[in-house]
Amino acid sequence: MDCLRDALETTNWSALCEPHGEDLDGLTDCVSDYIKFCTENSVPTKKVRCYPNNKPWVTSDLKALLNKKKRAFTAGDPAELRSVQKELKRSLKESKDAYRKKLEERLERNQTRDVWSGMRTITGFQKKVIRSADGNVDQANELNQFFNRFDSSSPSPSCPNIPLDNNGSPSHLPEPLTPLPTSSPSPLLTPYMDPSMSPIPPTGLSFTSGQVKRELERLNQRKAAGPDGISPRVLRNCSRQLCGILQHLFNQSLHLQRIPVLWKTSCLVPVPKKTHPVAPSDYRPIALTSHIMKVMERLVLSHLRPLVSPFQDPLQFAYQPKVGVDDAVIYLLQRAYSSLDRPNTTVRVMFFDFSSAFNTIQPRLLRAKLEKMQMDAPLVSWIEDYLTGRPQFVRLRSCVSDPLMSNTGAPQGTVLSPFLFTTYTADFQYHSETCHLQKYSDDTVIVGCVENGQEDEYRDLVESFVRWSRENLLQLNVTKTKEMVVDFRKSKSPPSPVCISGKDVEIVPSYRFLGVQLDNKLEWSTNTDAVYKKAMSRLYFLRRLRSFSVCSRMLQMFYQSVMASTIFFAAVCWGAGIKAKDANRLNKLIKKAGSVVGCRLDNLDEVVRDRMVLKLRTIMDSPSHPLHNTVDKLRSSFSNRLLQPRCSKERYRKSFLPSAIKLYNSLKPTQQ
Numbered sequence: 001m002d003c004l005r006d007a008l009e010t011t012n013w014s015a016l017c018e019p020h021g022e023d024l025d026g027l028t029d030c031v032s033d034y035i036k037f038c039t040e041n042s043v044p045t046k047k048v049r050c051y052p053n054n055k056p057w058v059t060s061d062l063k064a065l066l067n068k069k070k071r072a073f074t075a076g077d078p079a080e081l082r083s084v085q086k087e088l089k090r091s092l093k094e095s096k097d098a099y100r101k102k103l104e105e106r107l108e109r110n111q112t113r114d115v116w117s118g119m120r121t122i123t124g125f126q127k128k129v130i131r132s133a134d135g136n137v138d139q140a141n142e143l144n145q146f147f148n149r150f151d152s153s154s155p156s157p158s159c160p161n162i163p164l165d166n167n168g169s170p171s172h173l174p175e176p177l178t179p180l181p182t183s184s185p186s187p188l189l190t191p192y193m194d195p196s197m198s199p200i201p202p203t204g205l206s207f208t209s210g211q212v213k214r215e216l217e218r219l220n221q222r223k224a225a226g227p228d229g230i231s232p233r234v235l236r237n238c239s240r241q242l243c244g245i246l247q248h249l250f251n252q253s254l255h256l257q258r259i260p261v262l263w264k265t266s267c268l269v270p271v272p273k274k275t276h277p278v279a280p281s282d283y284r285p286i287a288l289t290s291h292i293m294k295v296m297e298r299l300v301l302s303h304l305r306p307l308v309s310p311f312q313d314p315l316q317f318a319y320q321p322k323v324g325v326d327d328a329v330i331y332l333l334q335r336a337y338s339s340l341d342r343p344n345t346t347v348r349v350m351f352f353d354f355s356s357a358f359n360t361i362q363p364r365l366l367r368a369k370l371e372k373m374q375m376d377a378p379l380v381s382w383i384e385d386y387l388t389g390r391p392q393f394v395r396l397r398s399c400v401s402d403p404l405m406s407n408t409g410a411p412q413g414t415v416l417s418p419f420l421f422t423t424y425t426a427d428f429q430y431h432s433e434t435c436h437l438q439k440y441s442d443d444t445v446i447v448g449c450v451e452n453g454q455e456d457e458y459r460d461l462v463e464s465f466v467r468w469s470r471e472n473l474l475q476l477n478v479t480k481t482k483e484m485v486v487d488f489r490k491s492k493s494p495p496s497p498v499c500i501s502g503k504d505v506e507i508v509p510s511y512r513f514l515g516v517q518l519d520n521k522l523e524w525s526t527n528t529d530a531v532y533k534k535a536m537s538r539l540y541f542l543r544r545l546r547s548f549s550v551c552s553r554m555l556q557m558f559y560q561s562v563m564a565s566t567i568f569f570a571a572v573c574w575g576a577g578i579k580a581k582d583a584n585r586l587n588k589l590i591k592k593a594g595s596v597v598g599c600r601l602d603n604l605d606e607v608v609r610d611r612m613v614l615k616l617r618t619i620m621d622s623p624s625h626p627l628h629n630t631v632d633k634l635r636s637s638f639s640n641r642l643l644q645p646r647c648s649k650e651r652y653r654k655s656f657l658p659s660a661i662k663l664y665n666s667l668k669p670t671q672q
Contacts, residue, residue: 022252056121057098104588107551125562147280201576207247207250212247216236250299258385263296265390268287297414329514329570330572331626332447333573337649340649347446352446353476354474357407364425369426404543425474448461478499482507523577539589559601630657
């Protein structure tokens with residue numbers, strides 16, 4: 001790395017930039033190839049042979065004993081076999097103790113990543129290993145065509161300006177490059193760009209080298225390189241040497257309102273959604289893009305957020321500060337509970353499902369929406385260029401498909417894609433006393449509070465949203481769209497289904513919304529069963545870790561990361577309304593985990609109480625929170641206490657808001 005820094009430090013970037021002028025693609029290719037050339041000539045590479053079946057504590061001596069045991073078993077010598085087994089048992093215990101001490105030493109040095117990796121190796125706990133699809137060039141081309149199926153423009157068969165090698169990286173290198181000096185730097189070479197060379201973009205937005213340097217230093221150097229072949233490790237470790245030239249490229253891109261084709265190129269890696277995929281729809285396209293472009297996207301995003309925030313949907317719970325999954329579920333339930341507290345009322349909830357939502361963004365429609373938000377025209381043009389003319393190719397192990405040009409949507413994995421999608425859908429908002437539409441990224445829900453059987457507003461809202469989706473070319477998956485009807489009336493008739501595109505939406509008794517199981521009785525037995533089953537399976541891994549005789553601190557880390565995160569997920573939504581028998585099941589499971597860890601762990605009631613009070617304080621302190629006005633109206637004029645909302649039904653009284661207010665009022669004034 002020191003050699004690479006010296007090479008980049010002594011580079012005359014101005015000499016590389018001058019021949020290209022305003023040829024942004026040529027300049028970007030030249031700079032990228034030069035960085036790769038310096039890396040290949042400075043950083044050595046080596047091949048590492050891995051044996052995945054061998055645990056890290058299996059040493060060469062232990063391997064020799066295992067082979068000796070096999071020979072004794074094959075020879076049929078019982079005495080020799082018993083002797084080897086006894087020696088093997090002793091050596092295995094010593095090897096495991098040595099590995100355990102190694103992990104504990106790393107824990108003392110706060111090497112958390114290595115400790116966590118070691119614990120996963122001991123327990124065998126890890127996420128399901130999903131390997132990328134394997135196949136030939138024809139299958140890669142078929143997948144590439146399928147992933148680009150939403151492109152409304154005429155398909156482009158290839159991208160001749162981007163020759164690719166077998167790894168999916170551009171295969172050309174600039175001609176004039178020569179080996180770099182590794183000794184004394186030349187005094188004629190300058191490490192930074194001349195600030196006067198960078199034009200002032202007409203967008204009014206420009207970046208400084210300090211901003212670029214900070215974003216480079218935040219890169220995760222363990223990520224895979226994009227199609228440009230530049231590793232984030234190189235960008236992060238050479239941030240001071242590269243921030244000047246990258247600042248020039250970023251400002252040049254804003255000035256010309258264009259993005260280099262190399263930065264827009266996406267390498268799609270199909271990851272199977274199922275164990276045995278059979279169709280192209282069974283794969284999820286994970287895009288590898290340039291890390292340099294991701295740095296620029298983060299800088300642009302920090303500028304776009306305050307510009308667009310006044311126009312965003314207040315019921316969009318994703319990608320917002322101090323708002324998340326808990327808030328989305330709490331808001332939906334609060335509206336349902338408060339409505340069902342009135343007589344002769346039912347609640348209908350429609351859960352919509354989109355097909356590849358991010359891939360259906362229409363650049364021309366997004367441009368019109370951004371212009372209505374009074375965004376600068378040059379910046380809008382830059383965003384439109386970001387979404388159009390994007391070369392993409394599919395990589396299947398060693399096979400690479402022919403590139404296609406995509407002019408619709410944004411690939412999964414880019415920084416701007418979530419923001420652009422929420423902006424794309426921000427113009428459809430609805431909120432009334434009886435109906436509302438809320439979103440969490442592409443998860444859209446319509447909640448209708450039906451009184452005396454009057455469903456006109458709810459059905460009109462569903463019809464309007466379906467029509468808006470069709471006009472904006474968003475693909476609704478009617479088969480996966482479900483409806484849940486909550487009706488506690490004694491005399492009730494079967495609900496009539498809602499029809500979308502000639503198909504009746506299926507009415508289901510329960511639905512998994514953002515990881516939480518909701519049912520039409522607003523009970524939590526189904527959710528508790530799912531949580532208990534998942535946490536019980538993870539208790540096995542905790543016991544395996546204890547059998548390794550690791551320290552209590554390491555056991556607590558594993559419990560908090562693996563078990564507690566499962567048991568208490570969204571606990572503020574269901575913790576107060578859970579039945580006593582379900583709470584006892586979870587508390588017994590926590591007690592078992594405590595006996596394994598060797599210390600007392602917080603039970604469900606304690607965790608729920610603390611989190612509910614914390615969530616209520618967050619709502620009170622955040623004026624932009626959808627429930628802030630509801631809580632603010634309950635403030636007492638004489639003290640810091642909150643007034644309890646009127647609850648005629650026990651289910652509403654045990655919901656989040658009344659329970660959180662009760663806990664908040666029980667605190668001392670100094671704690672409030």
